Amino acid sequence: VLPYVLNAKAAGATATTDTGVLVLNQDGSLQDKAAREGQAMTGLLGATPSSEPGVFGQFFSRAAVGADAAIQFYGYPAYWLPDGETTALQSLFADRFNGLEVASIGQGNSALGMDPAILFQSVLGETMDSFSWFLYRGTVSGPGVTKSNNEVLWHENVPAQPLMRKGDEVLGIDSGIFISRFLKFWPVDTGTAIVLAKLSGKGVSSKNDCIVFLVQDDLTLLPLMREGDIACDWDCPRIGVIQQVEVEPSTGRYLIQASLTGASTRNQALFAGSAGYGDSGTGKFKRLPAMVLRKGARFDTGFSDVTTVKSILIEPRTDKNGAGGKGLGSILTAAGYGVITIQFQNGAKELVSGLLVP
Template sequence: MRIGLVGLLFSGLIGACHGQAIEYRTVALRGNVAPGTSAGTTFFGFEDSMVDSEGNVAFVAVLFGNDVNVNNERGLWAEHQGVLTLIAREGDQAPGMPAGVLFDRIFDPVMNSNGNTAFRAWLEGPGIDGTNRDSIWSESTGMGLGLVVQGGTPSGISGVDIGGFASPLLGDNDLVTVKTFLSGASVNSLNDEAILVQPATGQVAIVAREGDQADGAPAGVVYGIVAPESINASGVVSYAGTVTGAGVTATNNRGLWLAQTGGSIELIARGGEPAPGAGGDSYLAVGTSSLNSLGDLVYLASLQGPGVTFSNGSGVWKKRDGEPSQLLVRADTQSPGAPTGQHFGTFFVPLVNGTRSVGFAGELIGATVLPLEKRAIWSEGASTALELRLRGGNTSPDLAPGVSFSTLNSPALNADGLLVLPALLTGSGINTSNRDVLVGMEPGGDARILVRTGTMFDVDDDPNTTDLRLVVNPIRFVELSGGEDGRPTGLSRNGQAVFTLNFQQTFSGVFVASFAQPSCLADTNGDGFVTPADFSAWVAAFNTQAPACDQNGDGLCTPADFSAWVANYNLCKP
């Protein structure tokens, strides 16, 4: 496993290095043998990758080999206790199904904090047709891979069958929620969508269905289009949707609900209802929510009312389990960490992590806000106020002078407040071939560049050798999760970020960057021990101007680092 000082490969100055050590791990490369396949079958390409709480990785990959064809070229792999394992492959027998029923297509994988996966799949084979080919599968601890629900299954309502599916969400209790499209003699365009939840025992059940009475609404007001947004470790589901019926207008036709594990459903917010903390203004459109394992809910809503202007018509609310919702922030109010007069403008998807910290991306407004500075990331801690973490125009110790961030995507957030997000750069020497970056940011720390297009990246795990490849677009990273909401995430609880890279000459791979300090700077050979052998390693690092040379943290590799290495050795030696 290699340890690199972030910034070395991005600086263009061989002797330059910066700040915190980031530990990199190669999970899989194009050309590696694909576990669970026949001899000679290798990975050819990779799609999105995701991670559990301990840094185990899952991904979908395309295969290459003598027995690979269009019917079996894709599969889902996951690390179980660090061992990469084939979960499902197109063309393989679907477990528990009649002989000859195969996985035809694998979609939309998700991995939970326990390292179990769920996915959507099309089936093919005897007895499979357009009404029952769609299916949802999941792993559960100690039980392996099993069918959750299949199209064509009776829904429990007379004359109504479950049909196709959207992307599943997977809670940390290994239970699934998913949107389904219904079929049957009594089904029409006004009642053909529903949300399914998998209980701890028994078959999946419909929680909310288009055309049914909307929970918490007056009699005759029914659900319209509904979709699940998150599921937590207790199996609580947040879902958003529209309503129709008597008295429903464009000002009150959107809502947000919580479905509890016991079967009760609570209307959290609906258009037309007073919005807490909004000075008499009401909700307009409600939705875009996230849950954590404690039952905390955070959601975004737009506003209407006499106090609403063009610039202040939205906000973010949070709700703790058993407590009423509270306004966290409203548009057109002063942003912390920004000059006076620079206000919150637009909000994107809000997230909540396991320590009740809320984070979100958005845009700033104000007369002094430059176009470059609009995009920003905010977060709060369990006992700290909301703060501005990063904005356009900020820079990083890993960037050259005159280079800064421009566009910031929404982040992934973990329970320690670590943020990881894709971003774009602007400034001197920046173009479309070297502007894409993946950024990591610890609370109170600098924004660090984990990987950047147009730079060389070492794909070899061996600390004594290098295999440098030129990174090209796209850098694939799964954001928009707080880690406990049932959605896939590229960021683990213990500070590991997984991403998929493409390189020049069609090479690709899946990698993990870990936010972990080396045990001792004097351990220059990276073997986890401080011995005289590290002196030889330091000399080699000095001669090659490698990152391990810099022992005094001044960002340079000079003879002064020898004295610093001796001091570090004396501090760390047994």
């Protein structure tokens, strides 16, 4: 699935027809080109500001694909102009390869799972789980909405519902700690989502203001890691900065790369866990991450001398809006195998693969 912007100066393209989404076969041949700016919609269903179909407006140059190709849905945000109206509206579309566009949510609709007077306004980021349900971030307007609570993260499962909202109080009743920003998010088939968020409020500082949550299937929030937490190792270092997060959506396996407090020779580690372990009740501790590699550890790849780890790097693929698991490349497989980059004290730098999350 390839979002595109054409050269509007070239023959056949204008400023009102130069964006869209192509579907390509594995050999690069064209399968579908129906989703294009200026094209009439072939079949519009679902939540729309108007019951009448119209034409596509500007596309956002983004797309998402679920991990299960058999379902054959993909998604994208775009403007659309309903028949008989003059104002283009932002919408999020799910499209089947047979050319049926389904508007999942549109600007001016009542925000899903919220007070009907609160209206959906814009799409800030989107991804798709293996069952072709959207996980998306957007803004709302209406009664009681301010800059401190105008962003929401929704999952489009049945029924569609908000998972988290900017301004929500977290980490206990009357904690005085609130969600201030959504940084990154991934769908998880075995739960709902994994979210990297920024906090504000009581006791929050630059040393503890980032956190990774698992939104569980009962919609409770399980903190997986927070900056300032004690990391489980013999010297009890604390988490410094959460540097990178990667999630494999179909199983919920995940990696977290973080800096640690303490000696500079041991101040970084890689953690691994799975949202698919345990349950949302007494077994939720099984979903927490464990340290699998730490800077300073002795290491033998089999291709170089035994030496110590100098730095660890994972390179997840999220888009610029923080959405992951949307069809981009991944360093982690459903079986838990992955690829990481390790810099060693002897100067070697190697790509190392293996079972990272059993």
